[in-house]
Structures are given as C-alpha cells and as structure tokens.
Amino acid sequence: MRSRSNSTLKIAVLAMMAALVFASNYLRITMPIAIGGNTSFTLANIMCCLSGLLLGPIGGLASGLGSALYDLTNPLFVSECWLTFLTKGAMGLGAGLVMWKASHREEPTYPRCLSGAALGCVIYYILYFAKSYFYNGLLVDGLTPTVALATLPLKVPASIFNAVLALVAAPLLCVLIRSALKRSHLKLV
Numbered sequence: 001m002r003s004r005s006n007s008t009l010k011i012a013v014l015a016m017m018a019a020l021v022f023a024s025n026y027l028r029i030t031m032p033i034a035i036g037g038n039t040s041f042t043l044a045n046i047m048c049c050l051s052g053l054l055l056g057p058i059g060g061l062a063s064g065l066g067s068a069l070y071d072l073t074n075p076l077f078v079s080e081c082w083l084t085f086l087t088k089g090a091m092g093l094g095a096g097l098v099m100w101k102a103s104h105r106e107e108p109t110y111p112r113c114l115s116g117a118a119l120g121c122v123i124y125y126i127l128y129f130a131k132s133y134f135y136n137g138l139l140v141d142g143l144t145p146t147v148a149l150a151t152l153p154l155k156v157p158a159s160i161f162n163a164v165l166a167l168v169a170a171p172l173l174c175v176l177i178r179s180a181l182k183r184s185h186l187k188l189v
Helices: 002-024 044-073 078-095 102-106 110-140 145-185
Strands: 026-031 038-042
Touching: 002 044, 038 145, 044 078, 044 102, 044 110, 044 145, 078 110, 102 145, 110 145
Parallel strands: none
Antiparallel strands: 026 038
C-alpha cells in the first residue's frame, strides 16, 4: 500500500510542477525582433529548472508538459508546442540529472543546485538556438542560412536575462523549499 501512495504523491507533485511551469509562462514580455520572429523575457525558466532540481530527471516531464500546454494556449507558439516540449523538457531533465540521487534532492546544497540549473540552461539554450536557426529561420520563415544565422544575436539579450534569472532564483528556491519541507517533516518524493 505504501508504494501505491508514493506513486500517487509523485504524480500529484509532477502535475503541480507542470501547472506552475504553465502559469509562469504567462509572466512574459514578448517582443518582435527585426528579422524572423520574436523573443521573450520570461520567468518560466525558473520553474523549469526548479522542477528538475526538486524532482530529479523526471522533473523534465513537468517542464516540457507545462511549457507545451502554454504554447497550445498562445497562437504565436501553438505550431511549435512539440519543440517546446522537447527543449523545455530537456532543460528540466538537465537540471534534474545533477539531482539524480534521492539523497541529493533531500539534502540539496546551493552549489549542487546551481550546477543543476546551469546544466539545464546550457542544454536548453543550445537546443533553443538550434531551433531558432533550423526550424524558425530556415523552415518556417524561409530565410537564407546567412540571414537565419544573423537573427540569433537578436535573441541573446533576452536569453541571457532569462538564464541569469533562472540561475539566481531556482537554486535558492530549491534550497528554501527543501529546508521548509525538512522542518515540517515532509518528503516531496
């Protein structure tokens, strides 16, 4: 019976994190860029990294699902929701890989959480810029390779802002949440 309630708790926490990722995607400022599309300042990356830090690699599922569901509600992004599922899911997965062991999740240290968030951000931005070049630039917008490549620097300021915000907030939130859970004698998963 204990295993069954543990599975129920895992599913509930995963769903809660997916809902938080979904809701945090609405905290964004989307701006058009001169050539080929738009860029966004958003708080969603914090929750994507936090999902992985709190849940381990399975947190990538919450990151990807919450972000893809947001894309389905926004006409600007609906066509690429499947790519968002993969890229944001990889972000949460990357952050979670550093927290693979349950003991790392139960007793997180700030340096471990920071390295997890950094790994998640690096993985995400590699995939994001590849998606921006190949999918958005070449396939959707029909730009030449040179022009598609020229659009990438226009996305850098928002990307740096989003990454720094995630690197500052997600590790701190993880340590604080885990500390509060420990004081309350609660286990997340």
